[in-house]
Amino acid sequence: MKGSKLVPDADLTILANLRQAGPARRRGEEQLFTSYTYFIKKGMQKYSLPEEEAFDAYADAVLSAIETITRGSFEGLSTLKTYLFGIFRNKCVDLLRKKATNKSSVHRTISITDMLFFISDSGKTVIQRLVEQADRDTLKKRLNELGGACRQLLLLSAEGNTDKQIVELTEYKTAAVVKTSRLRCLEKLRHLYKTI
Amino acid sequence: MDETLEYIDDYFKGEFSPTQAVQFERRILEDPAFAGEVAFYLSAAEAARDQLSEDKKTRFREIYRLSGQGPARQADRRMPPVRKLWAALSVAAVILAIVAGWWLFLKPATPQQLADRFARENWKSLDLTMGATVDSMQAALRLYNDGQVREAGIAFEKMVGSDSSNIFAKTYAGIVSFRLKDYDKALFWFGLLEKKHKEYYVNPAKFYQAITLMERDHPGDKEQARLLLQQVIEKDLDGKEFAQKWIKDF
Numbered sequence: 001m002k003g004s005k006l007v008p009d010a011d012l013t014i015l016a017n018l019r020q021a022g023p024a025r026r027r028g029e030e031q032l033f034t035s036y037t038y039f040i041k042k043g044m045q046k047y048s049l050p051e052e053e054a055f056d057a058y059a060d061a062v063l064s065a066i067e068t069i070t071r072g073s074f075e076g077l078s079t080l081k082t083y084l085f086g087i088f089r090n091k092c093v094d095l096l097r098k099k100a101t102n103k104s105s106v107h108r109t110i111s112i113t114d115m116l117f118f119i120s121d122s123g124k125t126v127i128q129r130l131v132e133q134a135d136r137d138t139l140k141k142r143l144n145e146l147g148g149a150c151r152q153l154l155l156l157s158a159e160g161n162t163d164k165q166i167v168e169l170t171e172y173k174t175a176a177v178v179k180t181s182r183l184r185c186l187e188k189l190r191h192l193y194k195t196i
Numbered sequence: 197m198d199e200t201l202e203y204i205d206d207y208f209k210g211e212f213s214p215t216q217a218v219q220f221e222r223r224i225l226e227d228p229a230f231a232g233e234v235a236f237y238l239s240a241a242e243a244a245r246d247q248l249s250e251d252k253k254t255r256f257r258e259i260y261r262l263s264g265q266g267p268a269r270q271a272d273r274r275m276p277p278v279r280k281l282w283a284a285l286s287v288a289a290v291i292l293a294i295v296a297g298w299w300l301f302l303k304p305a306t307p308q309q310l311a312d313r314f315a316r317e318n319w320k321s322l323d324l325t326m327g328a329t330v331d332s333m334q335a336a337l338r339l340y341n342d343g344q345v346r347e348a349g350i351a352f353e354k355m356v357g358s359d360s361s362n363i364f365a366k367t368y369a370g371i372v373s374f375r376l377k378d379y380d381k382a383l384f385w386f387g388l389l390e391k392k393h394k395e396y397y398v399n400p401a402k403f404y405q406a407i408t409l410m411e412r413d414h415p416g417d418k419e420q421a422r423l424l425l426q427q428v429i430e431k432d433l434d435g436k437e438f439a440q441k442w443i444k445d446f
Contacts, residue, residue, distance in 0.1 A: 023432055033256045040260075055260060059253045066252075115208055115238055118217075123224040123231075130235030131242070139243035140250075155251070158244035183205060187198045189240055 010035070011080045018069045021161055022169040025070070033062045036081060039088050047092045057091035064091075070160060142192040150185035157182055200230065204237045258361065292318070292437060307418055310442050311410035319371050333364065340368070345375050363389060370404060379412040403428050403435025422446045 014035070017028025039061075043054035064087050068074045074083070116124050143151060156166050163175035163182070172178045206212060207220050224231045321341040336351035349372035355365035370385030383405055390401035406424035409417040425439040425446075 029252065030255075030259060034259060037260060055257065056253075059256045062256065063249050063252060115241065118208060118210075119224065120221045123221045126224055126231050127235050127238065130231060131239050134235060134239035136239065136243050136246065139239055140247050143240075143243055143247055151247075154240070154244045155248045158241055158248050179202075179205075183198065183201050186201055186205075186237070186240060190201075190236055193236070193240075 008079060014080060015069060015074070015076075018066060019072075021165045029062070029066055032065065032080065032084070033059070036084055036088075039085060043088065043092050047096060049092060049095060053095055054092070057095050058088055061088035061091050139189070139193055142189055145192060146185060146189060149181075150188060153178070153182050153185050154189070200233050201237065204234055208237070262362075262364065292435065307410040307421060307442070307446060308413045310445065311407045314407055314438065315374060315411065319375060322368065322371070336365075336368070340372065345372055348372055349376065360392075366392075367400070367404070370408075374404075374408055374411065379408050382408045400434040402431075402433055403439065406435075406439070418446065 014028050014031045017024045017031065019025075020028070037058065040051065040054045040058045043049050043057055044051055047054070049057065061084055065074075065080070065084050078086075116128060119127060143154060146154070152170070153166070156169060157163075161169065163178040166172060166178045166182075167175055170178075172181065203220075207217065212220060224234060322337050332351065332355060336348045336355065339345075339351060340348035349369060352365045352369040352372060355362055356369060359365070366385050366389045370382045370389065373379070373382035373385060386401050386404040386408060390405070402424050406421040406428065409421035409424070422443065425443050427433070428435050428439040429443065
């Protein structure tokens with residue numbers, strides 16, 4: 001990919017960082033975010049959005065792009081700038097359409113859909129209905145009440161890091177310890193969620 | 197540990213054989229309590245993903261705010277729109293790399309000399325564009341660059357007092373303490389920077405702590421600095437280029 005006419009070297013650096021775990025990925029996220037923050041001003045001018053909303057659209061666009069890249073779905077058919085601006089433009093239009101609704105709903109992860117693919121159709125229907133009934137806001141609240149170590153562990157896992165990768169990013173000694181700790185945290189979260 | 201959660205986790209981590217997967221899915225249909233557990237597992241994963249996105253967005257907001265592009269800086273229209281803090285840090289990293297290359301030819305003898313030279317080359321004056329997002333920061337940096345280091349230190353500490361999330365004020369407070377040879381205090385600030393701002397991976401805290409220890413040169417400091425430099429290299433943190441070169445001289 002190096003030297004490709006379509007993908008500038010700066011993009012390659014960001015992409016390479018995003019495709020790693022831990023600090024490198026975090027650096028890639030920040031590099032991508034800071035590279036095109038002027039889109040926010042463009043959004044304000046072109047779509048007459050207040051800065052806060054243009055920022056939301058931009059941040060959501062960056063998060064979507066990060067998700068696509070880290071999942072390996074970014075094909076590199078355009079520059080990151082063009083790709084990101086396409087997402088950003090759609091987010092701005094979405095915002096204009098949904099102005100009367102909750103802004104934070106602009107970015108929705110699709111991880112749950114991915115995980116449901118594991119399950120056969122009949123089981124999927126049952127689980128999907130149950131998942132829809134879950135109170136996600138309360139779950140998030142309880143997640144934040146878990147405390148630093150548990151919260152970090154569950155978020156690292158949610159980011160797509162394997163237990164082995166988590167060992168490299170934390171002070172845990174082995175993947176088995178990570179798994180045990182992670183499941184204990186999940187147990188604790190379930191207890192908090194169901195009893196409080 | 198809850199065996200049901202582990203069983204569900206193994207399924208979604210793809211550790212089941214086709215036969216085991218069929219049994220798992222059958223259980224979803226036959227056992228409502230188990231289906232509820234699976235739904236909880238997935239809902240928790242989704243809540244964690246949502247929280248992760250929120251955390252990242254908060255971090256982006258902070259970067260954007262500190263970059264001076266937020267509403268508070270609208271009066272300053274002369275600044276190019278993409279003049280960002282992290283871009284400035286990238287420039288600083290390039291400068292660090294250049295200086296690192298220069299160091300390759302000098303081969304300084306002791307860790308203390310290495311630290312001393314680094315401080316003279318990099319901390320004699322501070323870039324006004326780095327973190328200079330508000331007038332008070334600009335004013336403090338000017339004080340520092342004009343040689344009023346102690347006064348600048350008071351200003352940086354005051355800034356931390358009014359905004360404990362200001363990583364730049366903490367960094368500069370540490371640098372000021374170093375310049376004033378108050379190494380314990382410098383270690384306090386750089387330590388705080390490391391502990392309180394783990395979310396920022398563009399964070400020179402470990403490297404700066406190593407420099408301070410090298411400069412202080414108390415018994416055990418050299419060994420501790422070596423450990424920190426090792427971590428900087430292993431975790432690919434800021435200052436890695438220096439650490440890789442310096443560690444050979446320990």
